[in-house]
Amino acid sequence: MSLIATRVPEIQLENVEMRYQTDTAEVLALHQVSLDIAKGEFVSLLGPSGCGKTTLLRLMADLIEPTGGRVTVAGKSAKEARLAQKYGIVFQSPVLYDWRKVKDNITLPLELMGVKKARRDEKALELLELVGLKGFADKYPWQLSGGMQQRVAIARALSMEPEILLMDEPFSALDEFTRERLNEELLAVWSKVGSTVVFVTHSVPESIFLSDRVFVLSPHPGRLSAIVDIPLPRPRTAEMRNSPEFFDLIAGIRDSFEGV
Structure with missing residues (x-):
């Protein structure tokens, strides 16, 4: 059986903003993002290119600092969590x-x-x-x-x-068949290691298949558009991708996008 996430918060973002200064103007990349991720939970950050998914992940990892708001990990700062080696990171x-x-x-x-x-x-x-x-x-x-x-x-x-595994579109460069197989293998690994997983993707079906919850981000600037619970039972199977429930979730998430 897969892990059932407890409701103890592992990662918390409060009114997080991220601004960049370019040669010509200041750019607001993320606007007032607040969310909680439970210990042992598998969540996806979903959205189109340019919505701030990777920026949000980098903020959680303390690779960059927010220009507004606060990021905490198990009640401590993201920097303290990084120094305590709580993170494992998988890049694209x-x-x-x-x-x-x-x-x-x-x-x-x-x-x-x-x-x-x-x-x-x-x-x-x-x-x-x-x-x-x-x-x-x-x-x-x-x-x-x-x-x-x-x-x-x-x-x-x-x-x-690591207590937390951060994954930035790790399967995006792979063909669809390999990607789906690795989705299944990743869930098998997750069920054994028990880490909290934050998974960045722009694929709606991938986010549904993997996650307990999906955080939908909309661009211009990046903001939290919706939080979608995924009620599909675990362990997930390939057959679930063809179920009416799966297609209903796809339609619901697509409807939740703002300004796309």
Whole structure:
């Protein structure tokens, strides 16, 4: 069975704004975004290009600071959470080092922390099995498909056993068949590790299939347009994508967009 998120807030945003100064004007990228994400919950940030999804994720990760409002993680600042290594991050590109074997890419964070090699190798094998890449420890990234490389990136993000997994459109560059398969595999991994997951996507079906809730963002400037509960039972199956309930959720989310 999959995890059932408790209602204990893990991530909280209060009236968050983000402004950028360009050569010609100040740009308001995010406007008054407030939301709570529960511990152990899987949520998606959904919206069209330019609505601020990635900016919102970067604010949660303390990669940038908001120009207004507040971001808290388990009652502490985003910076404190980052320094406490609560985050694992998966980007749109796997960002693997071609000259390092798969197992050494996965355990790079542990290596930087001074973990002994024997333990690093043991952890790499555990994670490779978790993400369905058993037997690929001594391969190099260039020997893997795009989908396999992203699984390595997910394994690396999990190497520090993060409480929160932040994922920025990790499957957007993949073909539809590979993407759907990795959606299913990601949920299987999530059900075992128990992390809170924040997943950025511009795909309505993907957000529905993965999530407990979907935060819909509208652009110009980015703002929270709707919060949609996804009542589909877990574990999710491929057949659910063809159900009337699934198509009703797609229609409902599309109707919730403002100014698109």
